[in-house]
Amino acid sequence: xxxxxxxxxxxxxxxxxxxxxxxxxxxxxxxxxxxxxxxxxxxxxxxxxxxxxxxxxxxxxxxxxxxxxxxxxxxxxxxxxxxxxxxxxxxxxxxxxxxxxxxxxxxxxxxxxxxxxxxxxxxxxxxxxxxxxxxxxxxxxxxxxxxxxxxxxxxxxxxxxxxxxxxxxxxxxxxxxxxxxxxxxxxxxxxxxxxxxxxxxxxxxxxxxxxxxxxxxxxxxxxxxxxxxxxxxxxxxxxxxxxxxxxxxxxxxxxxxxxxxxxxxxxxxxxxxxxxxxxxxxxxxxxxxxxxxxxxxxxxxxxxxxxxxxxxxxxxxxxxxxxxxxxxxxxxxxxxxxxxxxxxxxxxxxxxxxxxxxxxxxxxxxxxxxxxxxxxxxxxxxxxxxxxxxxxxxxxxxxxxxxxxxxxxxxxxxx
Amino acid sequence: xxxxxxxxxxxxxxxxxxxxxxxxxxxxxxxxxxxxxxxxxxxxxxxxxxxxxxxxxxxxxxxxxxxxxxxxxxxxxxxxxxxxxxxxxxxxxxxxxxxxxxxxxxxxxxxxxxxxxxxxxxxxxxxxxxxxxxxxxxxxxxxxxxxxxxxxxxxxxxxxxxxxxxxxxxxxxxxx
Numbered sequence: 204x205x206x207x208x209x210x211x212x213x214x215x216x217x218x219x220x221x222x223x224x225x226x227x228x229x230x231x232x233x234x235x236x237x238x239x240x241x242x243x244x245x246x247x248x249x250x251x252x253x254x255x256x257x258x259x260x261x262x263x264x265x266x267x268x269x270x271x272x273x274x275x276x277x278x279x280x281x282x283x284x285x286x287x288x289x290x291x292x293x294x295x296x297x298x299x300x301x302x303x304x305x306x307x308x309x310x311x312x313x314x315x316x317x318x319x320x321x322x323x324x325x326x327x328x329x330x331x332x333x334x335x336x337x338x339x340x341x342x343x344x345x346x347x348x349x350x351x352x353x354x355x356x357x358x359x360x361x362x363x364x365x366x367x368x369x370x371x372x373x374x375x376x377x378x379x380x381x382x383x384x385x386x387x388x389x390x391x392x393x394x395x396x397x398x399x400x401x402x403x404x405x406x407x408x409x410x411x412x413x414x415x416x417x418x419x420x421x422x423x424x425x426x427x428x429x430x431x432x433x434x435x436x437x438x439x440x441x442x443x444x445x446x447x448x449x450x451x452x453x454x455x456x457x458x459x460x461x462x463x464x465x466x467x468x469x470x471x472x473x474x475x476x477x478x479x480x481x482x483x484x485x486x487x488x489x490x491x492x493x494x495x496x497x498x499x500x501x502x503x504x505x506x507x508x509x510x511x512x513x514x515x516x517x518x519x520x521x522x523x524x525x526x527x528x529x530x531x532x533x534x535x536x537x538x539x540x541x542x543x544x545x546x547x548x549x550x551x552x553x554x555x556x557x558x559x560x561x562x563x564x565x566x567x568x569x570x571x572x573x574x575x576x577x578x579x580x581x582x583x584x585x586x587x588x589x590x591x592x593x594x595x596x597x598x599x600x601x602x603x604x605x606x607x608x609x610x611x612x613x614x615x616x617x618x
Numbered sequence: 619x620x621x622x623x624x625x626x627x628x629x630x631x632x633x634x635x636x637x638x639x640x641x642x643x644x645x646x647x648x649x650x651x652x653x654x655x656x657x658x659x660x661x662x663x664x665x666x667x668x669x670x671x672x673x674x675x676x677x678x679x680x681x682x683x684x685x686x687x688x689x690x691x692x693x694x695x696x697x698x699x700x701x702x703x704x705x706x707x708x709x710x711x712x713x714x715x716x717x718x719x720x721x722x723x724x725x726x727x728x729x730x731x732x733x734x735x736x737x738x739x740x741x742x743x744x745x746x747x748x749x750x751x752x753x754x755x756x757x758x759x760x761x762x763x764x765x766x767x768x769x770x771x772x773x774x775x776x777x778x779x780x781x782x783x784x785x786x787x788x789x790x791x792x793x794x
Contacts, residue, residue, distance in 0.1 A: 581741065586745075
């Protein structure tokens with residue numbers, strides 16, 4: 204446990220979680236003086252039948268202003284503008300976002316435009332540009348991974364100008380996060396594994412990076428405990444309601460942790476693997492997490508060691524000598540990846556070279572590693588990594604993660 | 619009520635003077651390092667023409683502005699950020715935060731991690747600016763002090779440690 208001489212923590216999102224909590228949305232909106240929401244979602248959510256559950260839960264209790272399912276996998280400025288136009292035309296007074304990170308980011312972008320009565324989203328890019336509360340926003344996550352239902356960031360792509368705009372403000376925090384186990388019940392096994400490891404990475408990096416603080420630590424530890432106790436069981440028994448709720452709750456807790464203490468090199472490199480090779484974020488996270496912990500071991504090994512209790516339980520923690528606990532934590536996380544690989548019939552990749560696209564071709568050819576390393580040098584999360592990382596360090600980590608071998612501790616530069 | 623005496627906060631003139639000097643010297647050292655050090659030169663080469671970044675303290679603390687002109691030359695542009703079109707602005711939330719930084723009681727990464735500073739501008743460019751500042755600190759500070767200021771003390775060859783260090787310091791003093 205670290206007690207910094209100064210830290211900040213803020214999460215003002217009301218969390219409502221349970222097996223049948225969607226039914227509470229009308230009442231929650233009413234308490235915010237809203238009753239005609241626009242529902243923003245994507246076609247995947249509709250195809251999975253989740254919108255039927257949502258609309259069934261809301262039926263007769265409020266007027267749904269509009270249901271929009273045109274959100275692409277990568278949030279898009281044009282879509283944001285179009286949805287804002289429809290919101291105004293249909294006289295909506297609030298937003299319900301049902302989906303993953305892209306849907307929620309889109310909903311946040313729409314909320315900026317309709318609340319500020321703006322025509323140009325660009326005016327609000329960057330940190331702190333928003334100065335007042337926005338329209339009521341209810342977030343209903345359909346994956347148990349991103350934690351975006353409790354984060355203050357939105358990333359919206361302007362595909363015409365080939366750029367991504369970042370928005371950061373406490374006013375972007377949703378008013379309510381509704382965590383309902385029915386929303387993740389149909390998630391396929393490999394997606395359950397990938398998103399759970401994404402949430403685990405959020406929590407582990409939040410606990411071990413430079414900006415950790417006692418409040419985010421508490422969230423992170425509980426998230427790690429819930430994930431490590433439940434993920435394999437849920438992958439093997441997808442209808443385990445309590446397990447689904449545990450993973451969804453863990454993702455929210457991990458979101459609360461990392462949105463306050465930030466993340467580190469696993470995200471630094473993972474973002475770049477995603478940007479260069481279009482690999483799903485959770486896959487990058489699960490592969491790179493053990494490497495991030497190994498690389499920083501000489502700087503933050505004591506925190507990694509503390510995680511063994513949450514990752515492996517009290518018996519393993521008690522029977523492992525103190526000086527071996529950090530390495531044991533990494534070993535357990537690698538073991539989780541292996542177990543998930545086996546349980547998903549190999550669809551959960553263990554190293555970068557195992558990631559295959561839909562066409563069956565490798566998504567991360569060895570020749571892309573240098574480009575990934577260069578892009579990673581410009582990722583902001585690098586500031587929060589305990590140890591410095593230059594191009595050569597990135598290449599060392601990427602090469603090991605590509606091959607699926609442990610990092611050689613003797614090769615890590617310690618200044 | 620008219621007799622109530624307005625209390626004005628002290629200006630901490632010695633702290634301000636110390637910070638003004640440190641920022642002035644670091645700014646000139648960045649200019650010098652861009653001519654002497656290959657890594658700094660490469661970092662600036664990747665940045666856009668006209669790139670300008672500032673290090674300052676809120677609300678009206680001392681500042682340092684460094685920029686790259688259209689010919690690619692890096693220059694210390696002085697102490698005023700007023701009216702400047704900055705690509706990257708790193709702001710310590712208080713002068714005390716900046717003082718902690720420049721008395722090496724807190725490193726830049728830790729100050730950032732503890733929410734003592736915020737960065738405005740393009741993040742990849744901010745990352746480059748931080749890398750440049752790190753290299754310059756290694757040139758200006760003795761190893762035990764530099765180790766407090768940066769994450770990892772680099773392994774450099776003898777020429778970089780001795781000749782380059784001497785040139786950066788000399789050029790910073792004479793402003794060349």
